[in-house]
Every structure is written in C-alpha cells, then in structure tokens.
Amino acid sequence: MRPGAHRRRWVLVRLLLVAVVLAAAGCDRPPQPAPLADAATPTPTGPRAPADVVLLSEVDPSIVVDIRYAGPHNFVGRPVDGYDEPLCLLTRTAAEALRRVQDAARARGLSLRVYDCYRPQRAADEFVRWAKGAAGQQMKAEFYPRVAKSRLFADGYLGAPTAHSRGSTLDLTLEPRPAPPRSSYAPGQPLVACTDPADRRFADGAIDMGTGFDCFDPLAHTADARITGTARTNRQLLKRLMTDCGFVNYDREWWHYRYADEPYPDTWFDFPVARSSLPPR
Structure with missing residues (x-):
C-alpha cells in the first residue's frame, strides 16, 4: 500500500459514519444539497421537467394537496395559466425534506x-398582466381587501420571476388530524376578508394562522x-418545523417557504403543472 493510502481510507470511513449519523438525526440538520445547476443553464422551454422533479403525493401521500391556482x-x-392539473410538483430534495416536516x-x-x-x-407572467389591468378585481374583498391591486407587486406580495418557478418553493399551512x-367554494358566492377572525373567514380546515x-x-x-395568542x-410552530428541515420563510407571507439548498437557484422553469410534464420513470 502506498504511503498515506491507509490514512486516506480511514478518513473516508469516518466520513461515511458521520453521514449515517446525520441521516438518522431527522431534521436536526438540513439534508445535504443536490449538486447545483450551472448558473448559465437556460430555462427549459420544452414540456418536460428535469429528472429530479417529482409528485409530492408519490413521496408522501399523507400531505394534503389543495392547489388553489x-x-x-x-x-x-379563475384557473391560472400553466396549472393543467391540481398537483404539487417539487424537486426531490425539497419533497423529501417536506416529508420529514410532515x-x-x-x-x-x-x-x-x-x-x-x-x-x-x-403563471407568473399572467399575474403581471393581471396586476397591470384595472379589471379582474372580483376577489378583492377576500384576498386584498385593504391593499390596492396596483400595489401588490410594489409591496412584495407578488413577484416575477418567482422562486416558485425554480421548483423548491411552496405555500402551505397546518391542519388538525383528523x-x-x-367549506367548498362556488364562484360568485359572498366573500369574507382574509383579515377577519378565523370563525368568519373561509374555512378550508387549516388551524388559525391569523389570516x-x-x-x-x-x-x-x-x-x-x-x-x-393561538395564531402567533x-x-x-410552522416556522420551526420548516426551518428545522432546511426551509426558509419569506417574512411577508407566513405560508411561503423556500428550500435553502435548492438544486436550481438560477433557473426558472415553464413546464405545465401536469403529470405529462414529468419524465418517464
């Protein structure tokens, strides 16, 4: 054996043992990131997602999926452009981290x-077009009762491009089990402001988050x-559960979290939200 080879082999063994210990520790430490995409990688224009984008329901079917757009x-x-099916697609690293949160x-x-x-x-482009127009405010009473539509981008509530298009960001809440x-929503029904007390707001089954x-x-x-009180x-609690597993909160939206070690930090994708967008498994 060449000089130093034995020492290098022992170092490799120790690194493997450390990796096993960290894997057993759950969310005490964020999982190791996948290799980063080349910053020069162009945004894919085809109908397919990268090979590491998965259906959340295949990683953890117990997570409730309620895709509003x-x-x-x-x-x-109305349904938003690009949301062909009510599915949650995420990079595998983000989906597996979310399973640990669950x-x-x-x-x-x-x-x-x-x-x-x-x-x-x-979809982000559609939000830009919608925000620039004066029409299309039929949902104002619920979603932005005290903010002018023209201020939604300037005040940071909407963004384009958005981290969501990189595949490792999501919006979520907590709900009791069982x-x-x-409530079910029917277009045209009376709307209640999202800022009203929890017993008046639209009841989607979530615990009270204040809005x-x-x-x-x-x-x-x-x-x-x-x-x-309870809402705070x-x-x-949601923030602690998410940050313990490697997610970062956007401080203007209690529901918005990005996986810190996202594999595509410089790529914005445009494939539709649909099973057909996923590569053959």
Whole structure:
C-alpha cells in the first residue's frame, strides 16, 4: 500500500459514519444539497421537467394537496395559466425534506396542507398582466381587501420571476388530524376578508394562522406584532418545523417557504403543472 493510502481510507470511513449519523438525526440538520445547476443553464422551454422533479403525493401521500391556482378560489378568480392539473410538483430534495416536516407535524397531531408548489413562469407572467389591468378585481374583498391591486407587486406580495418557478418553493399551512369539515367554494358566492377572525373567514380546515392564505395585507407578515395568542403560536410552530428541515420563510407571507439548498437557484422553469410534464420513470 502506498504511503498515506491507509490514512486516506480511514478518513473516508469516518466520513461515511458521520453521514449515517446525520441521516438518522431527522431534521436536526438540513439534508445535504443536490449538486447545483450551472448558473448559465437556460430555462427549459420544452414540456418536460428535469429528472429530479417529482409528485409530492408519490413521496408522501399523507400531505394534503389543495392547489388553489388550479381552480377559481384564488386572488384572480379563475384557473391560472400553466396549472393543467391540481398537483404539487417539487424537486426531490425539497419533497423529501417536506416529508420529514410532515413526520414532525404528525407527531403533534397535525398535517401539512400545501396550497402551491412549483409554479410555471407563464403563471407568473399572467399575474403581471393581471396586476397591470384595472379589471379582474372580483376577489378583492377576500384576498386584498385593504391593499390596492396596483400595489401588490410594489409591496412584495407578488413577484416575477418567482422562486416558485425554480421548483423548491411552496405555500402551505397546518391542519388538525383528523381533518375537520371544510367549506367548498362556488364562484360568485359572498366573500369574507382574509383579515377577519378565523370563525368568519373561509374555512378550508387549516388551524388559525391569523389570516387566510394569500392574504395580501401586512397582517400576513410572519412576525406582525398584531398577531397574538393561538395564531402567533401556530405561525411559530410552522416556522420551526420548516426551518428545522432546511426551509426558509419569506417574512411577508407566513405560508411561503423556500428550500435553502435548492438544486436550481438560477433557473426558472415553464413546464405545465401536469403529470405529462414529468419524465418517464
């Protein structure tokens, strides 16, 4: 054996042992990142996602999926371009990290409920067009009752491009287990402001977070001092569960989290949210 080879072999063995210990530690430390994409990689224009994009339901079917932009109950009031199916697509590293969050939530008698995951660039472009126009405010009373539509981008509630288009960002909340009764939305029904008390807001089964989802209002800022009591405790719990598993919160939206070690930090994808976008397995 060449000089030093024995020492190098021992170092490799020690590194493998450390990796095993960290893997057993759950979310005490964020998982190791996948190799980063080349910053010069162009945004794919074809119909297929990268090989490491997966259906969340195949990684953890216990997580409740409620993709709002695939239907009419959202701030534009209609299905959004690119949401062909109500699915949660994520990079595998983000999906597996989210499974660990779900394990921690279930240990507390709760479940994750996801509202949005990967978002095609075409959807972000549609939000830009919608925000620039004066029409299309039929959902204002619920989603942005106290903020002018023209301020939604300037105030940071919408963004284009958006981290969602990189495949490792999602919007979510917590709900009890077993799930309580939920309201169903019918277009044209009377709307209640997302800033109203929990017993008046749209009842989607989530625990009280102080506002509804996609509530474009300062009350939705994660650490807003006016959110107290149970709602504040619930926000802090969601943040702790997510950050323990490697996610970072966007401080203006209590529901918005990005996986810190995302594999595509410089690529914005535009494949549709559909099973057909996934490569053959």
